[in-house]
Amino acid sequence: MQLKDVFYKIPLLATSGSMTTDITSLTMDSRRAGPGSLFVAVRGTVTDGHSFIDTAVGQGAVAVLCEELPANPVAGVSYVQVQNSARALGFVAAAFYNQPSQQMKLVGVTGTNGKTSVATLLFRLFRGLGYRCGLLSTVQNQIDDQVIAATHTTPDAITTNQLLTQMLEHGCTHVFMEVSSHAVVQERIAGLTFAGGIFTNITHDHLDFHGTFDNYIRAKKGFFDQLPASAFALTNVDDKRGLVMLQNTAARKETYSLQTLATFKGKIIADSLFGLNMLVDNQEVWFKLIGRFNGYNLLSVYGAAILLGEDPAEVLTLLSGVTPPPGRFEQVVSDTNIVGIVDYAHTPDALQNVLETINGLRQVDEQDHMPQIITVVGCGGNRDAAKRPIMADIACRFSDRVILTSDNPRFEDPMAILEQMQAGVSPVDVKKTQVIEDRHEAIRQAVALAHPSDIILVAGKGHETYQDIRGVKSDFDDRAVLREAFTER
Secondary structure (H helix, E strand, O other): OEHHHHOOOOOOOEEEOOOOOEOOEEEOOHHHOOOOEEEEOOEOOOOEHHHHHHHHHHOOOOEEEEOOOOOOOOOOOEEEEOOOHHHHHHHHHHHHOOOHHHHOEEEEEEOOOOHHHHHHHHHHHHHHOOOOEEEEOOOEEEEOOEEEEOOOOOOOHHHHHHHHHHHHHOOOOEEEEEOOHHHHHOOOOOOOOOOEEEEOOOOOOOHHHHOOHHHHHHHHHHHHHOOOOOOEEEEEOOOOOOOHHHOOOOOEEEEEEOOOOOOEEEEEEEEEOOEEEEEEOOEEEEEOOOOHHHHHHHHHHHHHHHHOOOOHHHHHHHHOOOOOOOOOOEEEEOOOOOEEEEEOOOOHHHHHHHHHHHHHHOOOOOOOOOOOEEEEEOOOOOOOHHHHHHHHHHHHHOOOEEEEOOOOOEOOOHHHHHHHHHOOOOHHHHHHEEEOOOHHHHHHHHHHHOOOOOEEEEEOOOOOOEEEEOOEEEEOOHHHHHHHHHHHO
């Protein structure tokens, strides 16, 4: 494709060199530049791509997209200057890959909690409806049965358009993707054409990146502001910021709720460790998923499916059989009937939702014993530190025993993180709280403390199969460690 053909939707500040140069690949990484490459210089949070323009050209890049033209341009290389390289890249990538998002129904899901569950449930539902589908999620990217490892909640613009092109080539008609607040701010979804957007909820998270909660809200809202008039915008009206998401969108405005009037209305009839009984638009349905938070997830999936033109009865029939995504309220039960629950809950709101659900489901057993709840939880390093004492406080308020442990400390001192969590433990909860830095030992200790019918919640990592310490990712799966501990017991 010629250079001019990938810039037809982008305002240009200046150009140098030929705009008819043939482009054979796109890259933001100078190390991957080669003959025929268009190198895009993006200003990141750690490095500035403009520092690597000469390296990319030295490796054969024939064109450069940048915000600042180099002082000494190389003869024979084309340079294009724009106001925002990251945003321009989205439109360039979409054009280079022949607008794949316009040739399928792409639905984005955003919010603090529930993005992975909703996107995954939609993917499973529409495959059950007979469509070929794609999935872009925190857990994994998927093209029908083919699983592709995920490195980010929302990939960069080049990777996203590459994946969408592969999905299109495999006959995918529907694609469901998580849209993170980081991705909106960093323009990773620029140039994509969405058929719909879903808002789940918003609570304090990622303040290390956004700075303030208002900035975080604006980032989420930014996704809906970009939706075209041809799309739908489906929001959780029970969340106090739900309607805020719809304020400036050109998309068709729709709502879902468990508490008030909405386009799609649900009501929980009964909830247990075995499933969820709900009324959905006055139709009673039994679901395999558990908890009020999953009631919202299911309702949003149902609403999106109807807005995409599917039959309500068929949608509810298929949804009644779906199982939770990996690491989302996933149960591991011992031979002695100790119930282990592994969940990705890594925000205060998510942790409280899970613990409130568990508290509401536990019942006195045959020996008149009220099962105790034992929670194992930590907080990730190099992330929002303000939530650490809050997480510990919530764990203590809703649990009988709490073990504070390491999550993914990354480049922080694990004990420093745990000390910050301990600051949230009230004097009355100190006796029921332990600190065990080693996560493996913490889970083993929880199992040692448990009696038959007790419930162990291992929170924070969910589907993850590694632990990140000082930049080294070692094998670690909460579910596997829990099963091993049950076997040892």
